[in-house]
Amino acid sequence: MKTYQHYINGALCDPASGEWFDSENPYTGEVWAKIARGNAEDVDRAVTAAKATFDGEWGATGPTARGKLMVKLAEIIEREAVRLGEIEVRDNGKLIAEMGAQTKYLAEWYRYFGGLADKIEGAVIPSDKPGIFNFTRYEPLGVIGMITAWNSPLLLLSWKLAPALAAGNTAVVKPSEYTSASTLEFMALIEEAGFPAGVVNAITGFGMEVGAPLVDHPHVDKIAFTGSDVSGQKIYEAAAKKIMPVTLELGGKSPNIVFEDADFEAAVMGAISGIFAATGQTCIAGSRLLVQRSIHDKFVKRLVEVAGVAKIGDPMSTETHVGPVTTMPQYEKIMDYINIAKSEGAVCVLGGDAYRGAEAKGKQFVQPTIFTGVHNQMRIAQEEVFGPVLSVIPFDTEDEAIAIGNDIVYGLAAGVWTSDIGRALRMSEKLKAGTVWVNTYRAVSFTSPFGGYKRSGEGRESGKESIKEFLQVKSVWIAQQTTAANPFIMR
Structure with a gap:
């Protein structure tokens, strides 16, 4: 029986609680794996690692270098796609025809957003203020908490992780407790691609024990969530207390x-x-x-x-x-x-x-x-x-x-x-x-934005627009002369 550990700061590690829970094969009803049961202590370790590398090595990694790492990851995903698809079927019971197709398609998100990584451009703004040079720049948010659903674990993760990495963020991933295995297997691919330790971390466990501490952690700068509208509403409310942005991909009745x-x-x-x-x-x-x-x-x-x-x-x-x-x-x-x-x-x-x-x-x-x-x-x-x-x-x-x-x-x-x-x-x-x-249905692509109106969510995933979900814009003003202005009025 396979035993899965957390992945924190580039290393596999046991849960702080010393506890594990079962993962069952929905087709046979048999337990096939043991999953680490995380808690707030594990979350804190992961977020601390993600923040440290964001402030350090990853933050100093240029966008072209980030993109190359993502393209390398895409190549590794293609090599491992069949195996990943089989793991997902064992974990969530969906058809191999469906899950296999999804895992083979994953690489395109990392290749596409890897190509966008060094094409994030600000603008020079024609200013109405004499002697002022004004421009904008896009900057990463920081540590992104990613909470994914059980129906398509790696696809839903990739919709979040690929644009977030391209934008220069780090991540702490919390997969569904029902389907954690493929996400943990995916961490080995992240490591093989050469991403610095701490850029991507994965903590497994239950919503109140891992998900809630992740949302509430003071060093988490955004939550990207896929799941029910009820859970999404709770996350939205918790995020509002921190004035923290969210991307929510929720339910539907299409x-x-x-x-x-x-x-x-x-x-x-x-x-x-x-x-x-x-x-x-x-x-x-x-x-x-x-x-x-x-x-x-x-x-x-x-x-x-x-x-x-x-x-x-x-x-x-x-x-x-x-x-x-x-x-x-x-x-x-x-x-x-x-x-x-x-x-x-x-x-x-x-x-x-x-x-x-x-x-x-x-x-x-x-x-x-x-x-x-x-x-x-x-x-x-x-x-x-x-x-x-x-x-x-x-x-x-x-x-x-x-x-x-x-x-x-x-x-x-x-x-x-x-x-x-x-x-x-x-x-x-x-x-x-x-x-x-x-005249078609259920078509999705890395090139096209996806998200909902009304109670179906907030924000968009996939497509070039989605990278801005993981960026913040800064306006920079530079005076071109040294003449002192009247300090008592607005320029």
Whole structure:
């Protein structure tokens, strides 16, 4: 059985508490690793190390040198991508086809932001003040606390770590207690790439024991968090007490909207991808499927046909379509919402129960589930389930689709399926979501910003805009003459 330690100041170390906790394989239900159980003392050691190298060696490392280290890290990631993907599947139970693709894609974030590291430029400002030279410069914030979710540990970490390192910051990472292994394995790659000790540190453990001390630590200068909106709100409140910036990538209840003029089969596959890929355990899940009433019945029939033959089972098999739910608490939450939907009067046309087939070794499998007869005020349509549960809502007009789509506290993503380019542009403008996909779904890239409106978050990750989330701007004024000015008035 593998035992994972903390990674602090370039070295593996035991937790200060001397305690460990189990990591279970969601597919088999078996314990496969022991994870260090951190506490505030471990956090303080990690933050102290990160601050020391920020003030010292890393702070003195030029942007071009930083970029070269990141490009080297990208090369190492490519070499280790298959192994990292397998570790993530063992830890979170998502499909190897999904996690393997993610770990192979990780390198692009470090290569892209490594290239941006020496292209962070201020500006000379034409001043209206005679004899004054005014310019701006962008500077790193300092120590960034990074708290990641269990559904895509390394991808979500890379969205934060790559721009933060390119900007010149250091980091203390707290992965989910459910999926810590791949992050700790990743630390060895950081070390091999040649990053100075203390630039990236990883502390594992539970939210109140590690996450809260990390947020509250006086030398942490920003928190970048991915997780539930409830946890995000608590972090936001704690950060506000320190007047500390945050990036929050939170929940979603995304509308996936199908018009009658859409490519029918492509839209069916897009709806399936939007909710049943990753067992629905993704913040961008298209969990509200809005279908124009003229094609509603035909569309639902085809949807049930396709989803009904999805193969459930071993996530390590490339033939599997739906794997286990990652955690037992999440499994129980999904089952509760299925029962809530039934009690609200929604009609279950597919699934609606646990899956107990021969392929389900563990006890955390849920049948792909589709509800019709849903209206947008039902809890099943308003609250994030984070599982393979789809609510189908009919609509008649474009305006009605927009109204239903926006009638939610979230605003992370939306999908639109239509052959009308004018409609596509109108919908992309009027839907209140950080990402709008048209005739596709679940597409992300290192080149494109990602984040949410409303309760779905604060700030953006990925794309060149995101590097400024980890920088602060300074305005510098230089007088070009030595003549004394009147000290009693503002220049």
